[in-house]
Amino acid sequence: MDGTHVCVKVKHELQGMYWNRHDNASLNIMAICDLNMLLTYIMNGAPGSCHDTSVLQMAQQSDTEFPLPPSDRYYLVDSGYPNRQGFLAPYRSSRNRVVRYHMSQFHSGPPPRNKHELFNQCHASLRSVIERTFGVWKKK
Template sequence: MSFAAFTGLCTILKENYGLQPSMNVSVEESTAMFLRVCGHNEAQRDVGLRFGRNQETVKRKFGEVLQAIELLAADYIKTPTTQQLHRIPQRQQADRRYWPYFSAFVGAMDETHVCVKVKPELQVMYWNRHDYASINVMAICDMNMLFTYIWNGAPGSCHDTAVLSLAQIGDSEFPLPPTDKYYVVDSWYPNKQGFLAPYRSTRNKVVRYHMSLFYIGPPPRDKEELFNRPHASLRSIIERTFGAWKKKWRILTDFPRYDMDIQKRVIIAIMGLHNFIRVSNFTDAYFVEDFTETQTEDQDNASYELDEADNADGQHMANIRETIATML
C-alpha cells in the first residue's frame, strides 16, 4: 500500500482499535510485519530475519495486529440499511449501460476460493473443482468495489447455491435486499426473489453470457443475449473486486501457512483493509488495473442443469428479467 495509506492505517489502529507499541517494537513495525506476511505470504521466520526479530516476536505481533484489524474490518465492512439501499447512487444513474434498466440493482454477489490448510481426514470436504483445498468465500460488493457482506464458512467442495443456502440458514442477519431490489448473480444461482440471474443455456439452445464470448463472437443474437451482455458487465464488479483483493494479498492464493481458524480471521481482516484503502481514497494501482476472476470453461454448458424456481418467487424475478430484456 502507499506510504500515506500505511501511516493512516497505523494511526487509526493505535487510536481507535487498541494496537499499542511494546518496549522495543513500534506500532508501525508491528503493522509492517503483518503486511509482509499477508501481502507476500512470507513465512514468519523470513519476516523475522528481514526485521531483525525472533520468530516468537513476529508471531506475537502478527496476532496483535490481526486482532486490531478484525475490529477495523467490523467497522469498514458495513451492510447498507434499507434506507440506504433505496437511495440510488449518482454513479449508478450516470452509467447509461445500466440505467434505467437495472435501476433496482443494489450489489453483485459471487464466490471465490481461498486456499486453506486442513487435516488429511478433511481433505475430501475442502477439495474443490480446481484441485486444491479451499474455503468457498461468498461476498457482496457495491459499485464502488467495497465489500458489504462476507460469508466464509463453506468448504471448497460446496456448490455456489449450497453456499448461499448455508449463509441464509446460518446467519440470521443475512442481508436480503428489499422486495423491490436485487443482487445480480451469475448462472450458477437460481433466479429467485432478491437475486437476478442471467438467461441460461438449455439443452436445445446456447445462450452466451460471459463478456469474453461477446468480445470474440457476433453481437447479441436475441433478446436473451441482449440482456446477458449488460448483466455480465454489471456483475463483473464483484470479479474485479475479488481480483484486486487477491492480487494485493498473496496469502489468499499461495501455499497456506496457517490453520483454517487463523486463515478465516485473515480473510475478514484483509477484506477490511481492502475497504479501508478504498474509502480513504488513497492512490492504489490495484483498483485501477482490470482484474477479473477466471471463469471455468464448463460453466455455461453446465448451467442448464440448474432449474429455474417454479414458484411465485422465481416467477417474479423472471418477470423482472423479461421486462429489462424488452426495454433493452
Template sequence: MDGTHVCVKVKPELQEMYWNRHDNAYLNIMAICDLNMLFTYIWNGAPGSCHDTTVLQMAQQIDTEFPLPPSDKYYLVDSGYPNKQGFFAPYRSSRNRFVRYHMSQFHSSPPPRNKHELFNQCHAFLRSVIERMFAVWKKKWRIFSDFPRYNIQIQKRVVMATVGLHNFIRISNFMDADFADIMTETKNNQNFEHDIGDMDATEIADGEAMTQIRDTIANMLWENQSNR
C-alpha cells in the same frame, strides 16, 4: 454476489470436504459488493467442495442477519445461483438453445443475436464489478496465491482482515496501483453501452416472479436496440 476460492490447510481427514476441482483444499468465500468494489457482506468458511447455491443456503439458514435486499432491489448473481426473489440471474443455455453470457464471448463475436443475449450482456457487464473486486483483492494480498501455512481458523481471520483492509483502502481514496490497474482494464473493455432503465412452492413462485421481471427487462432492451 459471487463466490471465490482461497487455499486452506486442513487435517487429512477433512481434505475431501474442502477439496475442489483444482485438486487442493479451499474455502468457498461468498461475497456481496456494491458498485464501488466494496465488500458489503461475506460468508467466510464454507468448504471448497460446496456449490455456490449451497453456500448461499447455508448463509441464509445460519446467519440471522443475512442482508436480503429490499423488495424492489436485487443481487446480480451468475448462473450458479437460482433466479428467485432478490437474486437476479442471467438466462441459461439449454439443450436446444445456446445463450452467451460472459463478456469474453461478446468481444470478438457477433453482437447479441436475440433479447436473451442482449440481457445477458448487460447483466454480465454490471455483475463484472465483483469479479474485478476479487481480482484486486487477491492480487494485493498474495497470501492467497500460495498454499497457507496456517490452520483453518487463522486463515478465516486472514480473510476477514484483508477484506477490511481492502475496504479501508477503497474508502480512503488512496492512490492505489492495484485499483488503478483494474479500472484501466475495465475502461479498455467497455465497448458497448445500453440504457437499462430506472424447490418448494414459495421458491417456485419467487422464480416465476423473477422470470417475468427478467423477461420484461429483456423485451425493453431488445425493443430499444431495434429502434436505434
C-alpha cells in the same frame, strides 16, 4: 454476489471436505459488493466442496444478519445460484437455443442476437464488478 475459492491447509483427515473441483483444498467464500467495489457482506468458512447455492443457503439459515435485498432490488448472481426473488441470474442455453453470456463471447463475436443475449451482456458487464473486487482482494 458471487463466490470465490481461497486455498487453505487442513488436516489430512479433513481434506475430502475442503477439496474443490480444481483439485486443491479451499474455502468457498461468498461475498456481496456494491458498484463501488466495496464488500458489503462476506460468508466465510464454507468448505471448498460446497456448491455456491449451498453456501448461500448456509448464510441465509445461520446468519441472522444476512442482507436480503429490498423487494424492488436484486443481487446479480451467476448461474451457480438460483434465479428467484431477489437473485437475478443470467439466461442459460438449452438444447434448442444457445445463449451467450460471458463478455469475451461478445467481444470476439457478433453483437447480441436477441433479447436474452442483450440481457446477458448487460448482466455480465455489471457482474464484472464482483470479479474485479475479488481480483483486487486476492492481489493484496
